[in-house]
Amino acid sequence: xxxxxxxTVDVVIVGAGFSGMYLxxxxxxxxxxxxxxxxGTGVGGTWYWNRYPGARVDVESLAYSYSFSEDLEQEYPWExxxxxxPEILKYANHVADRFDLRKDIVFRTRVSSATWSEExxxxxxxxxxxxxxxxxxxxxxxxxxxxxxxPEIPGIETFKGTSYQTSRWPxxxxxxxxKRVGIIGTGSSGVQSIPVIAETADDxxxxxxxxxxxxxxxxxxxxxxxxxxxxxxxxxxxxAQKESGAGVPVVVPTKSALEVxxxxxNAAFEEAWESGSLVNLLSTFTDFATNQAANDTAKAWIHGxxxxxxxxxxxxxxxxxxxxxxxxxxxxxTNYFETFNLPNVHLVNLHRTPLVEVxxxxxxxxxxxxxFDVIVYATGFDAMTxxxxxxxxxxxxxxxxxETWSAGPRTYLGxxxxxxxxxxxxxxxxxxxxxxxxxxSIEQHVDWVADAIAHLEQQGLRTIEATPAAQxxxxxHVNLLASYTLYPRANSxxxxxxxxxxxxxxxxYCGGVGEYRKKCDDVAAQGYxxxxxx
Ligand code: NA7
Numbered sequence: 001x002x003x004x005x006x007x008t009v010d011v012v013i014v015g016a017g018f019s020g021m022y023l024x025x026x027x028x029x030x031x032x033x034x035x036x037x038x039x040g041t042g043v044g045g046t047w048y049w050n051r052y053p054g055a056r057v058d059v060e061s062l063a064y065s066y067s068f069s070e071d072l073e074q075e076y077p078w079e080x081x082x083x084x085x086p087e088i089l090k091y092a093n094h095v096a097d098r099f100d101l102r103k104d105i106v107f108r109t110r111v112s113s114a115t116w117s118e119e120x121x122x123x124x125x126x127x128x129x130x131x132x133x134x135x136x137x138x139x140x141x142x143x144x145x146x147x148x149x150x151p152e153i154p155g156i157e158t159f160k161g162t163s164y165q166t167s168r169w170p171x172x173x174x175x176x177x178x179k180r181v182g183i184i185g186t187g188s189s190g191v192q193s194i195p196v197i198a199e200t201a202d203d204x205x206x207x208x209x210x211x212x213x214x215x216x217x218x219x220x221x222x223x224x225x226x227x228x229x230x231x232x233x234x235x236x237x238x239x240a241q242k243e244s245g246a247g248v249p250v251v252v253p254t255k256s257a258l259e260v261x262x263x264x265x266n267a268a269f270e271e272a273w274e275s276g277s278l279v280n281l282l283s284t285f286t287d288f289a290t291n292q293a294a295n296d297t298a299k300a301w302i303h304g305x306x307x308x309x310x311x312x313x314x315x316x317x318x319x320x321x322x323x324x325x326x327x328x329x330x331x332x333x334t335n336y337f338e339t340f341n342l343p344n345v346h347l348v349n350l351h352r353t354p355l356v357e358v359x360x361x362x363x364x365x366x367x368x369x370x371x372f373d374v375i376v377y378a379t380g381f382d383a384m385t386x387x388x389x390x391x392x393x394x395x396x397x398x399x400x401x402x403e404t405w406s407a408g409p410r411t412y413l414g415x416x417x418x419x420x421x422x423x424x425x426x427x428x429x430x431x432x433x434x435x436x437x438x439x440x441s442i443e444q445h446v447d448w449v450a451d452a453i454a455h456l457e458q459q460g461l462r463t464i465e466a467t468p469a470a471q472x473x474x475x476x477h478v479n480l481l482a483s484y485t486l487y488p489r490a491n492s493x494x495x496x497x498x499x500x501x502x503x504x505x506x507x508x509y510c511g512g513v514g515e516y517r518k519k520c521d522d523v524a525a526q527g528y529x530x531x532x533x534x
Contacts, residue, residue, distance in 0.1 A: 003106055003109075004103070004104075004106065005035065005106055005127075005131045005133060006033070006035055006133065007132075007133060007134065008133065008134045008135070009032075009033040009034055009035050009133060009134075009135050010027065010032035010033045010034060010135065010136050010137060011023075011027050011032055011033070011034040011035075011135055011136070011137045011138075011139060011453070012034070012035055012037070012111075012114075012123065012125045012133055012135040012137070012138050012139070013027075013034055013035070013036040013037070013139045013141050014036075014037055014111045014138070014139070014140050014141060014142050014391065015036070015037075015038060015045055015140070015141040015142045015143060015146075015387075016036050016038035016040070016042075016043045016044070016045065016096075016101075016105050016107075016141075017043070017044060017045015017046055017047070017048070017092075017141065017143050017146075018045060018066070018092065018438070018439055018442050019045070019141035019143070019426035019427065019442045019445070019446060020036050020038070020045070020105075020139075020141035020426075021036075021043055021092070021095055021096060021099075021101055022066065022068060022442065022443060022446045023139055023141055023426065023446045023449070023450070024036050024101055024104055024105070025068075025099050025101065026446055026447070026450040027450070027453075028104075030450060030453070030454055030457075032453070034104060035104055035105075035106060035133060035135075036101075036104060036105040036106065036141075037105075037106050037109045037110070037111045037125075037127055038105055038106065038107050038108075038109065039108070039109065039110040040107065040108075041107050041108055042089075042093065042107065043092050043093060043095075043096045043101070043102075043105065044088070044089045044092035044093070045092075045143050045146065046143055046145060046146060047085055047088045047089045047092055048089060048092070049146070049167050049168060049169075050085060050166065050167050050169065050189070051085055051169035051170070051171065052085075052164075052166035052167075052169045052189060052192070052193045052376075052378070053174070053193050053196040053197060054192040054193045054194075054195060054196035054197075054334070055084065055085035055166075055189070055192055055193070056082045056083060056084050056085065056192060056217070056219070056332075057082060057083060057088060058082065058188070058217070058278055058331070058332040059082075059247075059248060059437045059438075059439075060081055060082060060248075060277075061078040061079075061080060061081065061082070061083045061087075061088075061222070062078060062222070062226075062227070062230045063237075063241065063247075063248055063437060064083075064088075064437060064438075064439055065078070065091070065439060066095065066439060066443065067234075067238040067241075067439075067440075067443060068443060069098075069099075070234070070235075072095065072098065073231070073234050074231055074234070076091065076094065078091075078222055078227065079221060079222060080219060080220070080221055080222060081217075081218075081219050081220050081221075081222055081276075082217050082219045082332065106127075106131070109127045109128065109129055109131065110127060110128045111125060111126070111127050111128075111391050112126050112127060112128050112391065112392060113125070113126045113391065113392040113393070113394070114126075114138050114391060114392070114393045114394070114423075115394045115398075116394060116395050116396060116420065116421060116422075116423075118396065120134070121136070121421075121422075121462045121463055121534070122134050122135060122136050122422075123135050123136070123137070123138040123422065123423070125138065136422060136462075137422045137423075137424065137453060138393075138422065138423050138424070139423075139424045139425075139426065139449060140387075140388055140391070140393075140423070140424070140425045140426065140428070141426045142387035142388060142391075142426075143387055143427075144381075144383055144384045144387075144427055144433050144434050144438075145167075145380075145381045145383055145434070146167075146381065146386070146387045147381055147382040147383075147386025147387045147390055148165055148167040148168060148379075148380075148381055148382075149379055149380050149381055149382050149386075149498065149499060150165065150377055150379055151184055151185075151355065151377065151379045152500050153355050153356070153357055153358060154357045154358070155357040155358035155359055156358045158358060158359060158360050159358050159359070159360060159361075159362070159375055160360045160361070161361075161362070161372055161373045161374055161375065162373065162374050162375075163374070163375045163376075163377065164374065164375075164376050164377070165376075165377045165379075166185075166189040166190075166193060166376065166377065166378040167189070167381065175200070176197050176200045176201040176374065177200045177201075177202075178202055179201050179202055179203075179373040179374050180201070180202055180203045180205075180371065180372050180373050180374070181197055181201040181202075181203065181204045181205070181372060181373070181374045181375075181376060182204075182205045182207065182362060182363050182370055182372040182374070182375045182376070183197065183204065183205070183206055183207065183375070183376040183377075183378055184207045184355070184363075184375070184376070184377055184378065184379055185207075185209075185377065185378030185379045185380060186206065186208045186209070186210070186211060186212055186378070187212060187328075187329070187331070187378065187380055188212070188329065188331045188332075189378040189380070190206070190212075190378035191212055191214050191331040191333045191336050192331070192333065192334075192336075193376065193378060194206055194336065194339055194345075195333070195334060195335040195336055195338070195339040197376070198339045198342055198344065198345050201344065201374075202344060203344050203345075203346075204344060204345045204346070205345075205346045205347075205348060205363075205370055205372070206340075206345065206346065206347050206348065207348045207350055207355065207363065207365075208318070208319075208347060208348065208349060208350060209350045209351070209355075210321065210323075210328070210491070211318070211319050211320060211321040212321060212328070212330065212331045213302055213321050213325050213326075213328075213330040213331070214330060214331035214332065214333045214336050214337070215272075215273060215276065215277075215278060215281055215330065215331070215332055215333070216273070216276055216332075216333060216334070216335075217276050217332040217333060217334050218274070218275070218276030219276070219334060237249070241437065241440050242440065242444070242513070242514065242517060243514040243517075244512070244513060244514055245283070245512035245513065245514065246279050246282075246432075246435060246436045246437060246512070246513065247432075247436040247437030247438075247439075247440030247441060247513050248277075248279045248437050248440075250279050250280060250283045251283070252283065253283050253284060253285050253286045253288075254286065255285060255286060256285055256286050256287045256291070256294060257284070257285035257287060257288060257291075257293075257294035257295075257297045257298070258287070258291070258293060258294050258297075260285075265285075265297055265301075266301060268284045268285070269281075269284060269298060269301045269302075272284055273305065276332070278330055278332060281298075281325075281326075281330070282325075282326050282330075284298070288325070288326065289326060289485050289486060289487070289510075290484055290485055290486065291486075292324065292486060292489075295324040295325055295326070295486055296324075298325045299321075299324065299325050302320075302325065303320045305337075306319050306320050306337055307320075309337040309338055309341075310337050310340050310341060311341050312340070312341075315340050315347050318347055318349040319337060319340065319347070323489060323490035323491075324486040324489055324490065326486075327485075327486050327487050327489055327490035327492060327494075328490045328491075328492040328493075328494070329434070329492070329493075329494070348365060348370075350365070353365040353366045353367045353368075354366050358375065362375070363375065380493060380498055381493065382499050382502070383434070383493040383494070383496075383498070383507075384409070384428075384429045384433070384434065384493075384494075384496075384507045384508070385405060385409050385429055385496075385502075385507070386499075388401060388409075388425065388428070389401060389402040389405060393420065393423070395417075395419040395420035395421070395423070396419050396420075396421065397419075399419045399420070401417065401420065404417070404419060406503070407503050408496070408503040408504075408505035408507075409428070409429035409430065409505075409507060410430075410471055410472075410475050411425065411428050411429055411430040411431075411466070411471065411474065411475070412430070412466035412467075412470050412471040412474045412530055412531070413430065413431060413466075413474060413519070413520055413523065413530075414427065414428040414429055414430035414431025414432075414433065414445075414509060415428060415431065415445065415448065415449065415466075415520075416464070416465065416466035416531065417466055417471065418465065418466045418467060418468045418471045419465075420465070420466075421463040421464065421465040421534075422463050422464060422465070424445075424449045424452075425445075426442060426445045426446060426449070427441050427442060427445055429507040429508070430474060430475065430478050430507070430508075430509055431445065431508065431509055431516065432508060432509050432510070432511075432512065432513045432516050433508055434494065434508050435494075435508045435509075435510055436513045437513075440513060441513060444513070444516075444517055444520070448520050448524065451524060452464060452524070452528060452531075455524075455528065456533070459533070461533045461534065462534055463533065463534045464528065464531050464532075464533055465531060465532050465533075465534075466530065466531055466532075467530055467531065467532050469530075470529070470530030470531070471530075473530075474530075478506070478508075478509050478510075479505065479506065481509065481510050481511050482506035482510055485510055487506050487510065488506055494506055494507060494508060495507070
């Protein structure tokens with residue numbers, strides 16, 4: 001493996017996940033030079049790091065895939081409805097090979113700082129290995145769920161057994177046979193890994209702070225005929241994705257949950273539950289996301305399902321979430337609730353008996369010490385901003401992105417930030433990103449950024465920068481949309497509520513990817529209104 005770090009390029013891209021790979025491809029097509037820095041040893045980003053047992057995507061493979069290459073779309077042999085992490089990583093590697101991306105990616109290299117030079121109108125980028133590169137443009141393709149978070153409890157380093165973090169899982173197979181395992185966290189990573197670990201562990205104790213709503217994935221192998229049908233209509237499907245609310249086309253609801261009979265309502269929920277699709281559940285009724293009483297009907301119905309599945313009524317109660325459905329990211333699972341019927345699986349409700357510390361032997365809660373051979377941390381991420389503010393980004397006059405965002409992220413369209421010329425974010429805070437099929441949002445941002453860069457080239461301009469006024473207006477708009485919804489009623493990572501000390505603001509744009517795309521296209525059509533140029 002050679003490390004080819006050019007001293008000067010047109011574009012520095014941070015991250016070789018699905019954003020960074022596509023952006024590199026686009027930049028080359030536009031005749032620009034680019035280098036990608038990637039901390040991992042391979043491509044794939046989120047799908048490179050999250051190797052925990054049971055890891056899968058919760059959007060269907062035929063929809064969770066690039067649309068920019070028709071040949072790729074027509075030829076790629078997806079195997080499962082909801083692919084496993086290894087299958088998605090294989091796809092990422094296939095793309096890297098197919099478009100010959102690796103030669104411009106520098107692996108094992110984390111970017112540490114990026115400093116804007118007023119004199120040069122360029123970014124000086126430094127890495128942990130003291131590489132330094134000058135670039136006109138800096139694009140943060142760093143992902144929304146990539147800066148891991150450990151639980152903020154004392155003693156983690158004292159544990160004498162083995163510890164794993166789901167988002168930093170080792171590359172080799174881990175055996176749980178004969179082991180007593182404790183796991184902290186019941187978001188998607190916990191919900192997906194718990195059933196798989198429970199299959200072989202002697203004993204598995206789940207430490208739950210907040211329960212998750214979860215729908216059975218009903219995963220299966222794809223049939224030849226459905227792959228063929230999708231391939232025959234892919235262009236129309238991709239268009240529908242772009243216009244949809246979440247990057248996955250659904251039948252748009254027309255009725256309030258409160259204007260139908262209970263039978264009708266339950267039938268709709270049952271159908272969504274059987275479909276194994278999160279977007280189907282979230283689009284059963286028009287007022288699901290905005291009206292507490294409407295949302296309560298879904299909540300009660302799902303609580304009923306949990307009680308049907310889980311035999312011990314106390315455990316079932318503990319597994320029932322209290323917040324409105326959809327206000328924290330719901331999960332897709334395979335045998336999650338069923339797993340709590342196994343004799344070797346135990347649930348600890350941390351609301352009753354809070355975590356106190358990790359000890360040499362295991363985990364201590366307020367009422368007892370549990371002994372383990374292995375502790376798994378499925379404790380999530382410093383979502384949406386962590387990977388951006390972890391790099392020391394300095395804009396005009398030494399302005400620090402981290403400090404500028406200390407009261408919450410401020411962006412224009414989730415793409416640019418005032419004071420940081422020629423800096424672009426892919427799926428940044430203030431864009432739909434995590435509320436959508438990520439690949440749809442990624443392609444839209446990359447295309448938009450590539451067009452903006454082409455616009456600068458054509459006009460002979462050096463810099464593009466969000467104006468403070470446009471940014472203020474956008475932040476207000478994003479907040480206003482969130483205020484019409486139930487989202488702010490949950491302590492979610494969408495709100496920054498999972499990271500102590502992080503300011504609570506609802507970070508994603510919740511008006512839907514179709515609406516958002518129109519806004520971005522309008523901005524471009526009006527000569528990039530809201531951006532200033534030099
Ligand atoms: P999540 O969804 O943020 O889940 C993390 C879990 O860890 C969640 O249940 C947390 O409880 C729990 N947690 C975090 N810190 C603690 C402490 N200190 N004590 C106890 N429990 C804790 O991350 P995932 O990796 O599962 O999923 C991230 C996204 O990836 C997911 O939404 C999908 O989009 C894909 P909390 O809810 O904060 O009370």
